[in-house]
Amino acid sequence: MEPVLSVCEIEKTFFDADAACPALRGVSFAIAPREIVCLMGPSGCGKSTILRIIAGLEESDSGSIRPAADNNGGTARTAMVFQDPALFPWLSVYDNIVYGLRLAAQRVPEEEVKRRAAALLALTHLGDFSRSLPHQLSGGMKQRAAVARALVVEPPVILMDEPFSALDPFTRRELEDEILRIRTKLETTFLIVTHNPEEAVYLADRIIVLSPRPGKVAAQIPVSLPFPRDPADPAFLSIREKVTRAVLGVE
């Protein structure tokens, strides 16, 4: 199947007070449609940098990403969900969710805006809060609104940078289940950076592990357990251990 996203030989070096600090060295991977891929690795290995490069928030020194970004008003290639929801506090939940649609890059007719917003408000259980301001929501609800805001532009791939790490374990599990539901319903593809091996095994079809800085792909671990997955299942636990060892770099 044609990949929905290909990352090819990405290199990135940061400069800190003139000292070169290589962050990524030849990172390549591809993601198939409807796939959920989790990106893991030790702290500072450049996981977030890859996401930011794919999202167009950072430029790589070399390498390529396909499909190429279309900055001339085309459909957004990706949309990102950050660790903090980063909702605009002066906009209602509804206006936050439809933010991307009202920009010139999308310019969707108002009826279509309403239709998509209604569908996403229902999908993320925020229908009763569409007129609320973000500060009136709980942490989990804010992050669901941020997910809806990313989904509204119907991007082929949703990028998530440790999206649930600031949430309590119960809310986190609810949102993980929500991601799985969204994937089934909307056929969305997800690339998720996480620190949490259990989260990765719970969600992912495949886990990509990066090496310590400068990051490159150290291992790709497929997770073929059926959904819904049981974190107490011995097969689950064994994959989780395998992932942990791969991140730590121990055999």
Place this chain on the structure above:
Amino acid sequence: MVLISRSALRDCGKGLLIIVVLLAVWEAAALAIQNNYILPQLGDILSVLFQPAAPVLGGPSMIENATVSLREVLAGFGCAALLAIPLGLIIGSSGEVQSYLNPAIQVLRPVPPIAWMPFAIAWFGIGINSILFIIAMGAFFPILINTVDGVQGVRTRWIEVADMFHATTFERFRTVILPGALPMIWTGLRVSFGVAWMCVVAAEMLPGTTAGLGFLIMYAYNLGQLQVIGAGMIVIGLIGLLADTIFRAGQRRFFSWQGRD
């Protein structure tokens, strides 16, 4: 719906208590001194206040004087805002522009607006234009500084959200930077309105004015009518309080989200 909470009422009561005590001390001292040229009695001050539409000392009424001052403040304050907000948005958005302008701003900012008076008179002559210039000078810097701070305080993450959706430069400004900076701009307007109000009273005390609360105070001083001065000061204080209350209400109404995202 409860309009004023019980604790707000209690705070209001505490504040009123102190005012009553101060007035009592004033009145006791006035009765003891028995000299209207040093300390007028409250009754005399109140009799001026309770006839706001009557001519004061053969000149304009209290309402007319207050209206003149208020009109001057609004004009000077409006000019300052029209200049300071766009300039602040530009400086806040561009480090390059800021590095050019910041030293000049930091040198001019601490200069008391009244110190410009000799120049104002030389450039604009005696009268309304000089007063407007002084007010605008006073009101300009609080708005400018707060607008710059407001723009620079807009969270990088909000801007990244706009960039992620391929917002144009103008859209990024209109949908993120401007609304994100608005609470600080509002604070700047509030502070600068207070400064403008102080400036108008000081500027009207200078020769060549024929109306306004500052003029009234100076005129009453020349005639030794201290009860009129006291009444004028109370009107100045009350209008200042009213304006600040309106600005605060606006802050609560429109920027309740500030600092709570």
